[in-house]
Amino acid sequence: xxxLSTTVTSERPASLWELFVACTCLAMQGFGxxxxxxxxxxxxxxxxxxxxxxxxxxxxxxxLPGANVCNLTGMVGDRFFGWRGAFVALAGMLVLxxxxxxxxxxxxxxxxxxxxxQDLIQGALRGITIVxxxxxxxxxxxxxxxxxxxxxxxxxxxxxxxxxxAMSAFLRWPLIWVLLGLGSASCLxxxxxxxxQPPHGGTQGQGS
Amino acid sequence: xxxxxxxxxxxxxxLFQHFLSMSLLSIGGAITLVSEMHRILxxxxxxxxxxxxTNAIALAQxxxxxxxxxxxxxxxxxxxxxxxxxxxxxxxxxxxxxxxLVSRWVGTHRHWVSVRAFQAGMTPVTVGLLxxxxxxxxxxxxxxxxxxxxxxxxxxxxxxxxSLMALIGLGGLLGALGWV
Numbered sequence: 001x002x003x004l005s006t007t008v009t010s011e012r013p014a015s016l017w018e019l020f021v022a023c024t025c026l027a028m029q030g031f032g033x034x035x036x037x038x039x040x041x042x043x044x045x046x047x048x049x050x051x052x053x054x055x056x057x058x059x060x061x062x063x064l065p066g067a068n069v070c071n072l073t074g075m076v077g078d079r080f081f082g083w084r085g086a087f088v089a090l091a092g093m094l095v096l097x098x099x100x101x102x103x104x105x106x107x108x109x110x111x112x113x114x115x116x117x118q119d120l121i122q123g124a125l126r127g128i129t130i131v132x133x134x135x136x137x138x139x140x141x142x143x144x145x146x147x148x149x150x151x152x153x154x155x156x157x158x159x160x161x162x163x164x165x166a167m168s169a170f171l172r173w174p175l176i177w178v179l180l181g182l183g184s185a186s187c188l189x190x191x192x193x194x195x196x197q198p199p200h201g202g203t204q205g206q207g208s
Numbered sequence: 209x210x211x212x213x214x215x216x217x218x219x220x221x222x223l224f225q226h227f228l229s230m231s232l233l234s235i236g237g238a239i240t241l242v243s244e245m246h247r248i249l250x251x252x253x254x255x256x257x258x259x260x261x262t263n264a265i266a267l268a269q270x271x272x273x274x275x276x277x278x279x280x281x282x283x284x285x286x287x288x289x290x291x292x293x294x295x296x297x298x299x300x301x302x303x304x305x306x307x308x309l310v311s312r313w314v315g316t317h318r319h320w321v322s323v324r325a326f327q328a329g330m331t332p333v334t335v336g337l338l339x340x341x342x343x344x345x346x347x348x349x350x351x352x353x354x355x356x357x358x359x360x361x362x363x364x365x366x367x368x369x370x371s372l373m374a375l376i377g378l379g380g381l382l383g384a385l386g387w388v
Contacts, residue, residue, distance in 0.1 A: 027274065029272060029372055030274070037372060060327070065234045066303030067234075070276060070300065074307055075311045097273025101273065101280065123386050124384040127380050128380045136342030137339055138363065141362070165337070165343070168344075178333065188329070189329065194321050195321065
């Protein structure tokens with residue numbers, strides 16, 4: 001079987017409208033990091049993608065220019081409805097949040113600086129940021145579950161995750177260097193491992 | 209007012225061009241281009257003030273939706289609604305088009321060992337980088353209580369199915385009350 005053997009999802013959006021609504025819903029719930037919500041909506045709630053498919057798409061979305069979650073959403077739309085789907089999914093992701101944000105920016109501009117209302121707003125924003133940070137990390141850990149089936153062994157994977165984390169969080173390397181340096185090393189290692197794997201019965205490859 | 213309107217159109221076009229040219233550089237998201245945007249828009253083109261620029265980023269961080277929406281806010285502070293639309297169009301068009309072309313190519317070549325190696329190989333790096341983006345957003349370790357809250361939320365989201373919206377609401381409430 002060339003397809004993924006883990007839970008294959010059969011569900012898909014019934015219409016462009018459903019896709020639009022789903023993307024709007026997930027965008028409106030995403031504070032600080034929409035990836036967290038996207039994983040839950042696409043994989044857990046709607047079953048449009050398996051966690052492994054989600055992670056695969058996220059890899060492509062991550063190395064290309066653009067916000068990873070926008071790239072991913074465009075790809076999800078494209079998967080189900082082609083170009084139109086990509087456009088609708090992106091529109092769903094951007095239109096309402098953008099309208100809401102511009103409205104808030106406009107309203108905040110009306111609130112005088114140095115007022116108690118302004119303090120309240122700043123405090124709430126700070127509280128939201130603290131929670132959003134935790135949400136992103138929690139989701140990523142949840143997202144990492146398919147790593148268990150990774151061609152590289154567990155300790156190697158954990159080491160790569162830790163290295164990428166340290167390079168970005170502590171050494172503050174520009175993302176491009178982490179992707180080019182560690183990313184290509186990791187890909188080469190995986191390539192070598194996949195090559196060395198004994199093919200399953202005859203000439204058939206291992207399905208991914 | 210009409211003179212300002214004409215100026216607005218010129219600003220919109222200028223914003224569109226700037227963001228169009230930056231779009232394909234935004235590997236890791238538009239947020240990686242913040243210093244570049246500041247240099248071009250605030251220092252050189254002077255389409256908005258330093259304060260407005262900083263406000264745009266802080267507000268977008270706290271508002272729902274993808275982070276890239278801070279570009280819309282920069283546009284809004286520069287040239288109101290038209291600025292927001294032209295900036296978003298500029299930043300989204302090139303990168304989204306490229307993404308679709310590449311993802312379709314990857315989709316049709318997924319049986320290649322090299323494509324599978326790329327997809328599997330990038331996974332641990334992606335996971336580490338996303339963890340780091342959460343870490344950088346979190347309060348520093350020295351702020352014990354807020355830091356502990358972030359970590360607690362991380363644990364809850366990882367291990368339970370607690371509602372993400374409820375957590376955000378609670379965070380906003382605690383913040384507004386001045387408890388964190």
